[in-house]
Amino acid sequence: MFARTPGLARSELRNRRIWVPRDELRRRSVNSERARRASGPAEDKHGVCYRHCVLTSYVALVRGVAPSTPPRDNASILGVLGRLGFSELQAVLSSGNYAFRTDDTDTDALETRIEAAFATELGVSLPTFVLTHTRIKRLVAENPLAGVPHGRENYQLVTFFTDATDLGIELPYESPDNGFRLVGLVDGALFSVNDNTRQPTTGMMTWLERHCTTRLTSRTPMTMSKILDRLDTLQV
Numbered sequence: 001m002f003a004r005t006p007g008l009a010r011s012e013l014r015n016r017r018i019w020v021p022r023d024e025l026r027r028r029s030v031n032s033e034r035a036r037r038a039s040g041p042a043e044d045k046h047g048v049c050y051r052h053c054v055l056t057s058y059v060a061l062v063r064g065v066a067p068s069t070p071p072r073d074n075a076s077i078l079g080v081l082g083r084l085g086f087s088e089l090q091a092v093l094s095s096g097n098y099a100f101r102t103d104d105t106d107t108d109a110l111e112t113r114i115e116a117a118f119a120t121e122l123g124v125s126l127p128t129f130v131l132t133h134t135r136i137k138r139l140v141a142e143n144p145l146a147g148v149p150h151g152r153e154n155y156q157l158v159t160f161f162t163d164a165t166d167l168g169i170e171l172p173y174e175s176p177d178n179g180f181r182l183v184g185l186v187d188g189a190l191f192s193v194n195d196n197t198r199q200p201t202t203g204m205m206t207w208l209e210r211h212c213t214t215r216l217t218s219r220t221p222m223t224m225s226k227i228l229d230r231l232d233t234l235q236v
Contacts, residue, residue: 057133065096
């Protein structure tokens with residue numbers, strides 16, 4: 001029989017009784033847990049980092065959201081995004097804007113992942129445009145329409161494209177019927193003004209889809225400012 005020594009714990013190894021100090025067992029346990037976390041996913045199922053994560057703030061602009069029509073409503077979309085493990089997830093207004101944080105840094109991969117989840121879980125196609133906090137800040141700061149009053153005759157929009165798009169025209173461009181004006185590009189986003197007294201904004205969007213791509217979505221500069229305000233709170 002081995003005499004129990006104060007401060008020691010007993011373990012079995014190859015049928016031999018050996019004594020290991022409790023402090024040593026604790027050290028091994030801690031190191032094992034650290035190794036498990038370092039080799040495993042960066043976050044647990046609740047989106048809580050247990051490795052050293054550098055989180056980036058993003059907004060997902062989702063096209064085709066219908067606030068009161070499942071499965072295109074905010075509750076359904078937030079549910080899908082939450083199950084993807086994003087942190088501090090929240091809707092901004094009700095027009096398809098979702099702020100979140102993650103340690104992923106590839107916006108293209110995030111868009112693909114989110115759209116695939118919508119298709120799998122909701123059975124719908126919802127084009128998604130993921131923008132970084134830094135990009136939103138630059139767009140708000142460099143808005144070429146900042147001095148133009150926003151209203152029915154000067155309804156301002158910022159349009160985002162999934163891929164870099166060659167408009168094939170020189171900017172600024174004014175439509176032949178004076179219904180809309182494409183002012184300029186800032187960091188890949190198109191700033192424009194539509195005269196809603198002549199035609200609804202859908203007319204300009206149809207023109208852009210016909211001449212550029214159907215993979216686009218638009219927001220007002222005011223909405224962009226509200227998104228920036230929300231992302232600023234996540235960055236703290």
